[in-house]
Amino acid sequence: MDEAFVVVWHDVLAKHARTMCMLERELGDKHGLGASEFEVLDRLAGHERKLRLQELCDEVHLSQSALSRVVARLEKAGLVVRGACDVDRRGVFVCLTDDGRARHTAALPTHRAVLAEVFADAPVPVA
Amino acid sequence: MDEAFVVVWHDVLAKHARTMCMLERELGDKHGLGASEFEVLDRLAGHERKLRLQELCDEVHLSQSALSRVVARLEKAGLVVRGACDVDRRGVFVCLTDDGRARHTAALPTHRAVLAEVFADAPVPVA
DNA sequence: TTGCATTAGATGCGGATGCATGTAATGTAC
DNA sequence: GTACATTACATGCATCCGCATCTAATGCAA
Numbered sequence: 413m414d415e416a417f418v419v420v421w422h423d424v425l426a427k428h429a430r431t432m433c434m435l436e437r438e439l440g441d442k443h444g445l446g447a448s449e450f451e452v453l454d455r456l457a458g459h460e461r462k463l464r465l466q467e468l469c470d471e472v473h474l475s476q477s478a479l480s481r482v483v484a485r486l487e488k489a490g491l492v493v494r495g496a497c498d499v500d501r502r503g504v505f506v507c508l509t510d511d512g513r514a515r516h517t518a519a520l521p522t523h524r525a526v527l528a529e530v531f532a533d534a535p536v537p538v539a
Numbered sequence: 540m541d542e543a544f545v546v547v548w549h550d551v552l553a554k555h556a557r558t559m560c561m562l563e564r565e566l567g568d569k570h571g572l573g574a575s576e577f578e579v580l581d582r583l584a585g586h587e588r589k590l591r592l593q594e595l596c597d598e599v600h601l602s603q604s605a606l607s608r609v610v611a612r613l614e615k616a617g618l619v620v621r622g623a624c625d626v627d628r629r630g631v632f633v634c635l636t637d638d639g640r641a642r643h644t645a646a647l648p649t650h651r652a653v654l655a656e657v658f659a660d661a662p663v664p665v666a
Numbered sequence: 667t668t669g670c671a672t673t674a675g676a677t678g679c680g681g682a683t684g685c686a687t688g689t690a691a692t693g694t695a696c
Numbered sequence: 697g698t699a700c701a702t703t704a705c706a707t708g709c710a711t712c713c714g715c716a717t718c719t720a721a722t723g724c725a726a
Contacts, residue, residue: 417654421558428555429600431548436684448712465675473556475714480676482712502674502721527544563714575682592705602684607706609682629691629704 427530434526443519444489448474448482450523453491453508453516462505464497491515554657561653570646571616575601575609577650580618580635580643589632591624618642 432447439445445453455471456463469479483506486492491512497503508516559574566572572580582598583590596606610633613619618639624630635643 417651417658420658421654424551424554424558425600427551431551433684446712466673473552476675477677477715478713484676497674500674500722504675524544527548531544531547560714573682593703603705604685604707605683611706624704627692627704631705 431526431530434530435523438522438526439519442522443515445515445519448472448478449486449491450516450519452479452482452486453512453519454523456492456506456508457513457516462495462507465504465506468506486512558653558657561657562650565649565653566646569649570642572642572646575599575605576613576618577643577646579606579609579613580639580646581650583619583633583635584640584643589622589634592631592633595633613639 435447435450439447439450443450451472452468455468465476465479465483468483469476472479474482483492483494487494490509492506492508495505495507497505562574562577566574566577570577578599579595582595592603592606592610595610596603599606601609610619610621614621617636619633619635622632622634624632
């Protein structure tokens, strides 16, 4: 049935809007981070090694240009550092600074709290 | 469990990004509509009566200012008309023109096709 | 080597969004 | 009626995004 997809889509749309809005507000007010910024920090914190910009691009749902700018913002804020890549001098490594890791650690509970609130009663399965 | 929410959220994020991107491209290329524009047309087509801007605002996931501009764009394109509200002269009614209805009818299959492709194998239930 | 295609990332640009605010109409208290 | 709060919508502004493009480095072929 065609209409079932529409219902699902509307649900995705609603949850996305609600969560994004909350995340933006909560993370912004309490930690000075945007949702995209947190997302990048979160991915970086998830791995132990440095990541290529390209690898981040696969994990975050942003265009390459948008990611480039998010990382630039984070670097200006002192939360990450960009480093040249030895084996491919076109490449750029990104890794968390101590401040970056601390900020992520501080913001994590806020992030999770928002998710918990929005998805608490949402019986959505895996894909 | 806390991490379950994260998985669900990532899924919502992924589906939203994928669907939005496709919708923007398909609707844009084939019908000259953005995703927000189509969304508004779709809601208007769903009701038979005129809608207040405010009512639309509740259904579409846009800020009031963004909606105001989307409607302005649609009106400039000749797809909707804005009309004054008799009982409350602050209010604004919006309704589809014949062109608007035709454009919506033409774009609907494209929209549904995208949803079908993205959600084809997504066993997501109702909320 | 030289020459061309490809890739990684940065950036100019136009467009869309949200927040804060402005304007006009309505409601309310006195 | 007057004054103030509130509501509906529009708009100035800053920000963020994606697309197209640019630069530099790499790969590959002759």
